[in-house]
Amino acid sequence: MGFDGCVILNRIEFLESNEPGIYTVGSGFQFNRLGMQCSNEGFTGLEFAGGIPGTVGGATYMNAGANGQETADVVDRVDIIKNNGRFQTLNRIDLKFGYRSSPFQFMKDLGAIVAVTFRLQPSGSAKRRLQECLERRRVSQPIGERSAGSVFQNPPNLEVAAAELIEKAGLKGFRVGGAMVSNIHANFFINSGGSTSQEMLDLIAIVKEKVDQKFGVQLKEEVLYVHPYCDDLNPNRDK
Ligand SMILES: Cc1cc2nc3c(=O)[nH]c(=O)nc-3n(C[C@H](O)[C@H](O)[C@H](O)COP(=O)(O)OP(=O)(O)OC[C@H]3O[C@@H](n4cnc5c(N)ncnc54)[C@H](O)[C@@H]3O)c2cc1C
Secondary structure, three states, rough: OOOOOOOOOOOOOOEEEEOOOOEEEEOEEHHHHHHHHHHHHHHEEHHHHHHOEEEEHHHHOOEEEEOOHHHHHHEEEEEEEOOOOOOOEEHHHHHOOOOOOHHHHHOOEEEEEEEEEOOEEEEOHHHHHHHHHHHHHHHHOOOOOOOOOOOEOOOOOOOOHHHHHHHHHHOOOOEEEOOOOOOOOOEEEEEOOOOHHHHHHHHHHHHHHHHHOOOOOOOOOOOOOOOOOOOHHHHHHOO
16 A cells, blocks of 8 residues: 555745735645744634644645634635636635535545635734644644544544543554554554554554444544545545
């Protein structure tokens, strides 16, 4: 297993702000950097982005979120390019986001997200909240380890996080080859050295099965599987 396809390094990295609180950002701009910049300039809405790796395009596609905030809350419009090469601007009102879900995941003719405009509100406490988000991440996540972030979505309508279920199933530190459930955050699975993608897939399947057996909860992946040349990139999530 591995990735037999074309990987694109997105270098659309501009940032424009011609009005206070309105940021138009290239989809390759680092989401973490955007969160830091906006918060430090005194605007609220993207404090949670501090410490989230990846790009603005990826965060919008995934509707990334944390600490009660999510990308969709502050998106104003999104510029996309379609498979036929045409550009289109989509306004927030026409975009239906959900928990870690965006309409872009289901657009058959999407080429790529090119740029995103965010509308943020002024706030005297944004800078402090950014620092709190970064600190929370520092103490609760395996920073510096190789992971894809949270593997599973938190189960809907339950007052319990996926990490708690995995931990209570006794799976912290559980491993398949080099793939391992983090000892720091049970919903982060790390490559502790030499893990193959098959080992990571096996670990995910075993954790799912054990949590189901113990608690009767069917965990669903937050991560997306990428199958080259396959239309269905997201087979394990509800459409
Ligand atoms: C340590 C760690 C912590 C994390 N913490 C969080 C968290 O707190 N909250 C959270 O929600 N996520 C979190 N994540 C997950 C991840 O960082 C986000 O989902 C991220 O925003 C994805 O961005 P990316 O650029 O890496 O996208 P990728 O992972 O490369 O891609 C994700 C998907 O988006 C698509 N995509 C990416 N860019 C574009 C584009 N320009 N146009 C169209 N489609 C595109 C890809 O094709 C793919 O399907 C974390 C990950 C790690 C490793």
